[in-house]
Amino acid sequence: MRKTSYLLPAFVVGIVVLLSSVFVVDEREKALVLQFGQIKAVKEDPGLAFKIPFIQEVVRYDDRILSLDTQTIEVTPSDDRRLVVDAFARYRIADVVQFRQAVGVGGIRAAEDRLSSVLNAQIREVLGADQVTSDTILSEDRRELMTRIRDQARTSARGLGLDVVDVRLKQTNLPEQNLNATFERMRAERAREAADEIARGNEAAQRVRALADRTVTETLSEADREANVIRGEADAERNGIFANAFGADPEFFAFYRSLQAYEKALRGGNSTMVMTPDSQFFDYFKSENAGAPASQ
Known part of the structure; x- marks a missing residue:
């Protein structure tokens, strides 16, 4: 009975010691035995592992890709237009031993504080380079800038035992005090472009109108020329007919010309003419023969 009373506590102590010396490493983590x-010891493979109980301890670190949102900072590109930049990074613990030596007992929180400082420094350095403008940062070309930030941050983060997988710029906005000035400048630029378009349109319209006026003038001139030619030919033909008629019967031609003169002179309802009684204008009215003048 007394022997049993000694064995039971020893058995319990043995179980406690055994359990204290065994630990499980999850596939999503890495462990250090301190x-x-x-x-x-470094335990990177998942499964059971052992340590000296009560003397050694186990510290676990996440082996997955982690996310870090940086604080909003202001950068000044080469065109002196300040921008408010907000970024985030994806990283993982690449070397757990170096990570422990770099951050000590601070763990992930201390590492992220230092990594955030590294990222902000690289963002300012890359976005503030001589060849980088605000237009470049706000355009699709910023993919190359993000790649440069990631590569430089990866080099700096190796001392922390971290591997920077990716860096992205979430927001790149103008500071609030610069928005109104920027909007006014954009409005002025758009107004200038609109004025240029209107001026170019008016110039094109004037060219079209000038071309149309010249075409109309040339068309009318050509039509007048053709009309004058036709009119001249008709007059020539008419004069030829008159000449032939005069040559064939001078008396009839004189009679015809007198009738034309009567028609033009006596046009209208209140025509008044003052002439001497012996005027030759009405010779054909005074003649006894309708076809011959009074002198005959």
């Missing part, structure tokens, strides 16, 4: 703060 003894008095010194690294004694």
Whole structure:
């Protein structure tokens, strides 16, 4: 009975010691075995692992890709237009031993504070370069800028045992105090472009109108020329007919010309003529023969 009373506590102590010496490493994490703060073993493969109970301790770190949102900062590109930049990064613990030596007991929180400082420094350096303008940052070309930020941040973060997987610029906006000035400048630029378009349109319209006026003038001139030619030919033909008629019967031609003169002179309802009684104008009215003048 007394022997049993000794074995039971020993058995319990043995189980406690055994359980304290065994730990499980999850596939999503890495573990360090520490003894008095010194690294004694690195457990990166998932499964069971052992440690000295009560002397050694296990510190676990996440082995997945983690996300970090940086604080909003202001950068000044080469065109002196300040921008408010908000970025985020994807990173993972690449070297758990170096990570522990770099951040100590601070863990992930201390590492993210230092990584955030690294990212902000690289963002200012890349976006503030001589060849980088605000238009470049706000355009699709900023993909190349983000790649440069990632590569430079990756180099700086290796000392922390971290691998920067990706860096993205979430927002790139103008500061609130610069928005109104920027909007006014944009309005002025759009107004200038509209004025230029209107001026070019008016110039094109004037060219079209000038071309149309010249075409009309040329068409009318050509029509007048053709009309004058036709009119001249008709007059010539008419004069030829008159000449032939005069040559064939001078008396009839004189009679015809007198009738034309009567028609033109006596046109209208209140025509008044003053002439001497012996005027030759009405010779055909005074003659006894209708076809011969009074002198005959």
